[in-house]
Amino acid sequence: MSLTLHIGNKRFSSWSMRPWLALKRAEIAFQENIIPLDQEETRENLLALSPAATVPVLETPDGTIWDSLAICEWAAEKAPGLWPKDPAARARARAITASMHSGFAALRSELPMDLQHPPSAIDMSVACWRDIEAVQALWAHVKAADGPFLFGDWSIADAFFTPVATRFQTYAVPLSTEAASYVETLLSDPDYKEWKSAACDESFDAPFR
Ligand SMILES: N[C@@H](CCC(=O)N[C@@H](CS)C(=O)NCC(=O)O)C(=O)O
Incomplete structure (x- = not known):
């Protein structure tokens, strides 16, 4: 195919x-x-x-x-296997994925993903800080004890939060110990590293707008 x-x-x-x-x-x-x-x-x-x-x-x-x-x-x-096997965990994985897919507008607009941007803190609105708190609270709410990813083994939920992890790193966002450890896990993933390496090599024309 x-x-x-x-x-x-x-x-x-x-x-x-x-x-x-x-x-x-x-x-x-x-x-x-x-x-x-x-x-x-x-x-x-x-x-x-x-x-x-x-x-x-x-x-x-x-x-x-x-x-x-x-x-x-x-x-x-x-x-x-891209979703957790257990139906209850699968439902929660879909819920947290849907939260990311449809939410966190302030975080998305104020902390755009830029994989060539050197890490540095920037000023953020209250709405953005609330999004950052909510993401960490959601991670803590679902985090399984039996593996490094949200539901133990890697799932689509982790795919949805990998770009968020890059934003937390790029904008030097202070995180709880648990959230920082999960960010580290996501950013150590070999597939993510392959993406990041290609992203760092990219050069396109300057933005049109
Ligand atoms: N809900 C869509 C959002 C996709 C989206 O907004 N993609 C951006 C790039 S990351 C885009 O294509 N923007 C159109 C543009 O830049 O003209 C999805 O999940 O695929």
């Missing part, structure tokens, strides 16, 4: 990183195609892939799937 995952620049595209990590973890072979973001032709290129005009998009022989979570769910149908 021929699969192409269309993604944004690895330096910036936090949404693209999530399904890329899930496909890698599931050992589902795919080609990747980078659509540089913030260029004059970006919107036209995105619209050629899907009416949503966003990346990631997975092109499959049965049609294209847009949206990071939908692509991860597609992968989990091929590789069920």
Whole structure:
């Protein structure tokens, strides 16, 4: 089966990183195609892939799937181990993943993912600090004792929080000991390191806007 995952620049595209990590973890072979973001032709290129005009998009022989979570769910149908085996844990994994997918707007806008940005603290709004507290509280709420990841073994929930871990590192966000240790786990993952290394080598034209 021929699969192409269309993604944004690895330096910036936090949404693209999530399904890329899930496909890698599931050992589902795919080609990747980078659509540089913030260029004059970006919107036209995105619209050629899907009416949503966003990346990631997975092109499959049965049609294209847009949206990071939908692509991860597609992968989990091929590789069920991407979600926890226990139904109660699986429900909680989906809940925390959905929280990330639909929430934390202040964190996302004030602490954009930039994998070439040297670590340094910046001023943040109260709303952003609340998001940071909520993320750490959610992690503590679900964290399993029997493994380094949120639900013990790696799951899609960890894919969704890996870009958050990069933001915490980039903006030198002070974290609880437990949260800092989980961030370290996510950022030590070999698949993440492969993504990060490519992100550090990227050079695209300056943003169009
Ligand atoms: N909910 C979507 C969000 C995707 C999204 O916003 N992607 C950004 C890049 S990270 C994008 O394509 N933006 C369009 C643009 O920059 O023109 C998903 O989960 O895939």
